[in-house]
Amino acid sequence: xxxxxxxxxxxxxxxxxxxxxxxxxxxxxxxxxxxxxxxxxxxxxxxxxxxxxxxxxxxxxxxxxxxxxxxxxxxxxxxxxxxxxxxxxxxxxxxxxxxxxxxxxxxxxxxxxxxxxxxxxxxxxxxxxxxxxxxxxxxxxxxxxxxxxxxxxxxxxxxxxxxxxxxxxxxxxxxxxxxxxxxxxxxxxxxxxxxxxxxxxxxxxxxxxxxxxxxxxxxxxxxxxxxxxxxxxxxxxxxxxxxxxxxxxxxxxxxxxxxxxxxxxxxxxxxxxxxxxxxxxxxxxxxxxxxxxxxxxxxxxxxxxxxxxxxxxxxxxxxxxxxxxxxxxxxxxxxxxxxxxxxxxxxxxxxxxxxxxxxxxxxxxxxxxxxxxxxxxxxxxxxxxxxxxxxxxxxxxxxxxxxxxxx
Numbered sequence: 001x002x003x004x005x006x007x008x009x010x011x012x013x014x015x016x017x018x019x020x021x022x023x024x025x026x027x028x029x030x031x032x033x034x035x036x037x038x039x040x041x042x043x044x045x046x047x048x049x050x051x052x053x054x055x056x057x058x059x060x061x062x063x064x065x066x067x068x069x070x071x072x073x074x075x076x077x078x079x080x081x082x083x084x085x086x087x088x089x090x091x092x093x094x095x096x097x098x099x100x101x102x103x104x105x106x107x108x109x110x111x112x113x114x115x116x117x118x119x120x121x122x123x124x125x126x127x128x129x130x131x132x133x134x135x136x137x138x139x140x141x142x143x144x145x146x147x148x149x150x151x152x153x154x155x156x157x158x159x160x161x162x163x164x165x166x167x168x169x170x171x172x173x174x175x176x177x178x179x180x181x182x183x184x185x186x187x188x189x190x191x192x193x194x195x196x197x198x199x200x201x202x203x204x205x206x207x208x209x210x211x212x213x214x215x216x217x218x219x220x221x222x223x224x225x226x227x228x229x230x231x232x233x234x235x236x237x238x239x240x241x242x243x244x245x246x247x248x249x250x251x252x253x254x255x256x257x258x259x260x261x262x263x264x265x266x267x268x269x270x271x272x273x274x275x276x277x278x279x280x281x282x283x284x285x286x287x288x289x290x291x292x293x294x295x296x297x298x299x300x301x302x303x304x305x306x307x308x309x310x311x312x313x314x315x316x317x318x319x320x321x322x323x324x325x326x327x328x329x330x331x332x333x334x335x336x337x338x339x340x341x342x343x344x345x346x347x348x349x350x351x352x353x354x355x356x357x358x359x360x361x362x363x364x365x366x367x368x369x370x371x372x373x374x375x376x377x378x379x380x381x382x383x384x385x386x387x388x389x390x391x392x393x394x395x396x397x398x399x400x401x402x403x404x405x406x407x
Contacts, residue, residue, distance in 0.1 A: 004165075004169075005165050005168060005169075006161050006162060006165040006169065007161075009160075009161040009164065009165055010157055010158055010161035010162075013157035013160060013161060014153075014154050014157050014158075017150065017153040017154060017157055018150065021146065021149070021150055021153070025146065029131070032130070032131045032134075033131055036125075036129060036130065036131060037094075037104075040104050040123060040125050040128075041092075041104070041106075043066070043068070043069070043123065044069065044104060044106040044121055044123055045106075047066060047069045047121055047123075048106060048108045048121055051071055051108060051110070051119070051121065052108065052110060055110045061073055061110075061119060068123050068124060068125065068127070068128065069121055069122070069123045070121070070122045070123075070124075071119060071120075071121060072119060072120040072121075072122060073117075073119055074118075074119075074120075075088045075118070075120065077120075078105070078120055078122060079103075079122075081095060081097050081099075081101070081103075082095050082103055082105060082122065086105050090105075090107070091106070091107040092104075092105065092106055092107070093105040100126060101124055101126055102124070102125050102126040102129060103122055103123065103124055103125070104122075104123045104125055105120060105121070105122055105123075106120070106121045106123075107119075107120055108120065108121055167188050167191065167195045168195060170187060170188060171186055171188050171195065171198070171199055171202070174186050174187065175202060175206075178206060180210070180213070184202075184203050184206040184207050184210070185203065186199035186200075186202060186203055187199075189203060218379075219268055222268050222375075222376065223268060230258075230261050230264070231261070234254055234258075237254055238254075264376075266325065267325050267329070267376050267380065268376075270321055270322055270325055270380070280317075280318070280319060280320060281315050281316075281317065282315070282316050282317070282318045282319065282320050282323050283313065283314065283315055284310075284314040284315070284316050284323065284348070284353070284403065285310045285311065285312070285313065285314040287320065287323050287324055287327060288308075288310065288327055288346060290324070291324060291327040291328045291331055292306065292331065294328065295328075295331050295332070295335065299335055299340070300340055301335055301340050302340075302341075305341075305342065305343045305344060306343075306344050306345075306346070307343065307344070307345040307346070307347075308346050308347075309345075309346070309347035309348070310346065310347070310348050311348065314348060316403040316404060316405060317384075317385075317403075317404040317405065318384040318386065318403065318404060319383070319384055322380050322383055322384055323384070325380060326377060326380045326381060326388075326401070327355075329376075329377060329380075330355050330377065330399050330401075331344070331355065333357075333399075334355060334356075334357030334397065334399075335357070337357065337359065337397060338357035338358055338359055338360075338397070339360055341360070342357045342358045342359070342360070343357070343358045344356070344357050344358075345357075351402055351403060351405055352400055352401065352402050352403075353400070353401040353402075353403060354398060354399070354400050354401075355398070355399045355401070356396050356397070356398045356399075357396065357397050358395065358396050359393070359394070359395055359396060359397060361394075361395070374390055381401060384404065385404050386401060386402060386403050386404055387401070387402040388400070388401045388402070389402075
């Protein structure tokens with residue numbers, strides 16, 4: 001930045017201060033000059049009243065009682081400098097001369113015995129003018145006081161600019177020092193004004209950006225890790241198809257790979273949207289029943305091998321989409337590793353959902369691209385603030401899911 005907000009604010013306050021000082025100085029001078037003119041005008045009006053009274057009493061013009069005011073019987077009697085600047089039709093006039101005199105002229109119409117006569121009062125007011133003498137006499141003091149006040153005002157403007165902008169500068173510095181992945185906390189967040197609101201909004205925005213970045217990184221990592229196995233199997237199967245036609249087993253592997261990829265992508269997108277999915281109350285028993293129905297439709301498995309020990313209603317805190325994905329994949333894992341003749345037991349007790357499948361003695365361990373992905377299942381549970389633990393054994397495989405109970 002060429003100029004900081006602090007410098008701009010100080011320049012604005014300083015400029016306003018100087019402008020205000022100049023305006024008030026000019027206003028004070030105008031008031032002083034107007035006051036002088038009004039004073040002189042009042043003196044002329046008082047003298048005009050006195051001349052009129054003497055004219056009515058004596059019938060002739062009498063000299064003025066003031067050494068500043070001179071009475072002239074006609075317009076042509078006025079000094080040449082006054083005649084050059086004041087026309088005969090003007091009733092009032094102010095004359096500035098180069099010789100130091102300063103005149104005020106007032107025309108006076110006198111009436112006596114039915115006759116009217118215009119006379120003129122001329123006041124040389126130079127000796128009583130105050131404003132012109134202020135500069136040589138007290139100008140230095142006034143200028144010194146004015147400069148001191150301006151300096152004080154500039155200091156106050158600097159202090160105000162620094163005090164007002166300091167929270168914004170601190171906020172900008174803290175935002176500049178934020179590192180990716182670090183905790184977001186601004187020291188101005190507790191202020192009750194707009195700066196506090198801005199700090200809180202920035203905290204929320206930075207936290208959301210970091211969460212989105214973490215989700216993006218996790219999504220890229222999961223795609224690279226989880227899709228590699230089914231893609232490799234499909235690539236190898238298709239590579240062998242050049243040498244010989246695909247058999248039933250190879251077709252099954254391709255179909256299994258496609259199913260794995262579909263399921264993996266579904267879970268990955270659900271995890272990527274997990275922070276945006278609203279929390280809700282999930283009826284876990286109904287979700288499990290729907291997953292069992294889907295399992296029976298997609299796999300040849302005898303439902304009589306199922307043992308279900310669940311309460312009539314089982315409401316938990318979570319997310320319906322993530323819960324369905326978690327249960328579906330746990331059941332798919334159980335059937336995949338246990339085989340079509342395995343027994344599956346589902347029970348709920350003390351906040352723990354147990355899914356147990358039996359294993360055939362001596363059965364070779366099977367490896368599947370997605371269904372054995374415990375990392376993804378763990379992340380599905382964590383996205384709902386659940387916990388999941390895997391207990392492998394020689395005769396059975398148990399998955400324990402600690403759900404969040406509805407308050």
